Amino acid sequence: MREQLAALLEEKQGEYVSGEQLSRILNVSRTAVWKHIRKLEEEGYKIEASRKLGYRLVDSPDQITLTSLLPRLTTVRLGRSVKLFDEVDSTQNIAQKLAEEGAPEGTLILAERQLSGRGRMGRSWLSPKGRGVWMSMILRPTIPLPYTPQLTLLTAVALCRALRRLTGLEIGIKWPNDLLIDGRKISGILLESSAEEERLRHVIVGVGISVNLDKQHYTEDMLDRVISLKMAAGITFDRSEIIAGFLAEFEAVYTLYEQEGFAPVRSLWEALSVSLHKPCKLTTPQGIMEGIPVGLADSGALLLKLEDGDTVPVFSAEMG
């Protein structure tokens, strides 16, 4: 029904169709038409309603398809297997299942919409239909387990570099892996790993990028903390291009990391970071710590200079 309604509006290419006409064609009440219009809006359609003229389609969510994505991919190791879903609970869950079944490194899972997208620290992640990049990628790195946190920093570096290049926006990294524009978050990264002793079995790199979300996708109090690429740049972005650009950058940085270790990744991270050399408060499992972040340790931990002059590594914390 909703698909039919969307098709009818799209057919008219931005012209108004009266509610009466729609209700006749679809054989439902005008109230039902209105309810379906609201649903379409929730899915990312932008529809203008006029009491006199009816409804007209202003904007429809774009779709990621293999046809749009595959020709753009320039990677040789990543994204050679791509699974597209319309709606999933979480791409991380699907990736984890596939990884346990033996899916190869670089397998990519994409969804138009996540019903229960997951973020760091058990938080939920807003993933409305057709407006963002909601993806998970399977890695099978040969690094020892203690180096896993380096991969989360590597992911932030690759995503930040790709998005800066593709959008021209001034994007910085907040420790460890949030990307910010003017202090507002545009993407989230979540790495989940599984290990046998000190050997990583797999790492699932989860990335959420708020690409074409509009103000109305957010609640009022979210708008202080988050922003989309579209809101920041004033234009709509092609999500397939963003995915391809990120994968290309990721493959380059990941290969560099395999060849030269963490040092070059650390330099890139430190150069893009907006968290260094400013006093901050860290909420750790052991309590609140205050100090000045001065860089990254070899382990990937944040080096925090305390008031007493000591510098300590912090593995897990929330920067407030």
Added chain:
Amino acid sequence: MREQLAALLEEKQGEYVSGEQLSRILNVSRTAVWKHIRKLEEEGYKIEASRKLGYRLVDSPDQITLTSLLPRLTTVRLGRSVKLFDEVDSTQNIAQKLAEEGAPEGTLILAERQLSGRGRMGRSWLSPKGRGVWMSMILRPTIPLPYTPQLTLLTAVALCRALRRLTGLEIGIKWPNDLLIDGRKISGILLESSAEEERLRHVIVGVGISVNLDKQHYTEDMLDRVISLKMAAGITFDRSEIIAGFLAEFEAVYTLYEQEGFAPVRSLWEALSVSLHKPCKLTTPQGIMEGIPVGLADSGALLLKLEDGDTVPVFSAEMG
């Protein structure tokens, strides 16, 4: 049928029963009786066969039951939930499933027999019925991910101390976590972990102890490398007592670790180790390294002193 046969033999308390009599009571051929006798032997029964007199039961495998185990447990945090299985593919797989479903810290999974018990480096682990401790325990530590290797060393310390106390045998730790008697392995430890970013979600501590295995449980070429507690001490051990003793020791060392960190665990490990201060060869994912292990790093890595005098940390390797 096999259970009936075992019951018949046990009834006779070590007296011979003729194959003819058994075949009559069970209503099967004498060849079938013989085949079932062989199966019972595989399950851990020790049966003497005489062409003239028939069969007599010399020894039957003991059983771990909640009645035998629970009164022996002195722990307050570990083993408060115990799941006993007769036969499983691997206790690790069951534990992992339970952990993902939210099972609490200390949940213990025990099996009389594992069909595909797993060891380190993807190896299989021999787990014949009724002869060993084949167990997995769920932990939910609040340590950061990079410290996970410390837990595998901690497990070796707890198991070594418990077995030395319970058996009086001279047992040492081979890096990282094999327990040896005179160079022959009596137990294996396998830790599998799952993490979200730098936060551990759960760790499954897998422990296999070759308690009452006899020579015939092993192949000829295994006998150079492995031994059971029974073979080493000349007596049969109560497996429930061993489980309870290990849990008590683990809880003590784990609590110490939570309170004082890795330092005391490192000291205990170094004291029990048979791998330190002797030249050795390590097979790492990057190739073979030679040197002298001099101790453990804070990270849990082995500190290897190379020929050129440099000391390097080794995370993942096989000591050959």
